[in-house]
Amino acid sequence: MLQGLRDNLKGTVVASVVVLFFVLPMVITGVGSSWLGSVAGTDAASVEGRTITRQELEREVYLQRQRLLGQQGVDPSADYLKEENLRQPVLDRLTKKEAMLSSNEKGGMAISESTVNALIVAQQDFHTDGKFDAQLYRSLLARIGSSPAMYKQEMAENMVLSQLNAGIESSSFITEMEKSSLVAIINEQRSFFTVDVPADGIADAVSVSDEDVQGYYQDNQSEFLEPExxxxxxxxxxxxxxxxxxxxSAEEVEVQYQLELAAFDATPEFDIAHILINEGDDSASRITEVQEKLNAGEDFAELAKSYSDDAGSKSNGGALGVMLDGVFPEEFQNTVLALETGGISSPVKSDSGVHFIKVLDKRVRAAPSLExxxxxxxxxxxxxxxxxxxxxxxxxxxxxxxxxxxxxxxxxxxxxxxxxxxxxxxxxxxxxxxxxxxxxxxxxxxxxxxxxxxxxxxxxxxxxxxxxxxxxxxERFKALAEVREQINGTLTEKAVEQVLKSKADGFIAAVEGGATAETLAGEFGYTYTFHENASRSAPVSDPQTRQKVFATALADSAVTFETNKNSDGSYRLIGITSSKPGEVSEMESQQLVGLSTQLGRENSRFEGSAYQENVIGSSSIKVH
Incomplete structure (x- = not known):
């Protein structure tokens, strides 16, 4: 077969088609029975008449364990990595998958063999030097206990499931009410003020007794447990x-260097192009015409585009890439070996026709020096x-x-x-x-x-x-003497926080009683800041405060209060005074399209989950 492909050099496209649709399907399909063949007593479960063998289950358990071990910081001895703990979750996943595949099959969904073949051939993991490598393909599958037939089946099954998901996603839609409700939440604006109650000097007035420290130590022993x-x-x-x-020694280095020199491959590498003239009634005149134009110095690539009968290379100026030993006819290859960079041959006859050959580049690797x-x-x-x-x-x-x-x-x-x-x-x-x-x-x-x-x-x-x-x-509990200072700091902090909370409660009560927040803050010397119609992403206040503002359910009163502790120890009062829902009309069309797309995806995800639950719930699943 290789000889035939080599001889038919003129048919680059034809050769590619032969390899894709004849050679590769044989490689991908594989020969022999499936490794997962089920025999009596070896089934782990059955789903709608479809079996899951114990061999398949064990293999999936192994692969799942390897995936988990590949994660950073995983303890190989952890209980959740034990086979007996992995087996049930993996079996659940396999039975659900089989239920979905059975449902898809009943619905007439399938993937063509040529589609699966093309996808496998395109996978970069199976490529060597940019081309599908059948030996590498088989080798990589063997490492995980798989085979071409098994892998092809898995690919087809996953593609069918992906096709189902794509169908659900493409059929999902959102209503105008859903869109308006989401915009109302996302683009909501709220007006609010913040009042910061300072903690300065409060800690100095706090007194923590020995009894308080002793009591906290006794009541919170778990905080002071020192691990083994x-x-x-x-x-x-x-x-x-x-x-x-x-x-x-220098002698050892020299000996190794000489061994490397002996094994060094100094074979030149040629990038080549050609113009192919098929045999025919006018071939002689066309050969003469091409030769005359080459002699006159016309561009080789342009002549290839005009005259070459090799449909696969003519559009690229006749370029064939690197010449690989044994792929081209002998007379063709010998001619190339005699040319230098830029050299163009006289007409060379082969079984494919007559070639004009040009060496685009000749590279000769020089052996590295001892130094x-x-x-x-x-x-x-x-x-x-x-x-x-x-x-x-x-x-x-x-x-x-x-x-x-x-x-x-x-x-x-x-x-x-x-x-x-x-x-x-x-x-x-x-x-x-x-x-x-x-x-x-x-x-x-x-x-x-x-x-x-x-x-x-x-x-x-x-x-x-x-x-x-x-x-x-x-393992031991730290002695009180070791943690006394820590406990003292904790109790002091709690006492300060209680004083601040008391001040904040008094402030809130006064505002709810009719006092103006800004005026009252000025009287107490608190910092007051007001933000009008702020959005969730507006660069006002700080992210923690904005999160509180928009996470708070609004009360019926004029002001809804929330509290927060600042990083400097002060206490923050947040008063939300009004809310304005977002309007669809206020959004740019591009933003609205993006939002609709995102909402559609979320809907399809929920719809897909509901569909899957329904299929699995109505399927006949038997675990042996």
């Missing part, structure tokens, strides 16, 4: 540190030797630390240093204890309770660590 902590001594074996102590490669070779050689030592010492590290009551002898034997960590908790730590494997090993009963060295903990980047507990601090 420990620190560890540890020794670390790593390729990185081993390589720092290794030296390589250019010296540093990288030294690093590579050092790391190679370090990896050998690491592998040998890893087993020795386990032997030396197993059943030993210290780390010193192993450290001396391996030339390592015993290091110490700061105190850390079960769920968090610094330095080496940021690693969850380290924390888990340190708090393991064999290490923490029995006093043994840990097992060898292999970390990323070729690192291995053995640790033992240095200091252990059990």
């Amino acid at each position: 902590k420990l620190s560890v001594n540890y020794i670390e074996l790593s390729v990185s540190k081993l390589s720092q102590g290794i030296k390589v 250019d490669r010296k540093s990288a070779i030294e690093i590579s050689l050092k790391r190679g030797k370090a990896e050998e030592i690491f592998t040998a010492n890893l087993e020795l590290l386990e032997e030396l630390t197993y059943d030993s009551d210290n780390l010193d002898s192993a450290a001396a034997e391996l030339g390592l240093t015993v290091q110490a960590s700061p105190l850390f908790e079960r769920v968090r730590g610094t330095e080496i204890a940021t690693n969850v494997q380290i924390r888990n090993a340190a708090f393991d009963p064999e290490v923490l309770v029995d006093g043994h060295n840990s097992r060898v903990i292999e970390l990323a980047a070729n690192r291995a660590i053995v640790l033992r507990v240095k200091e252990h601090q059990p």
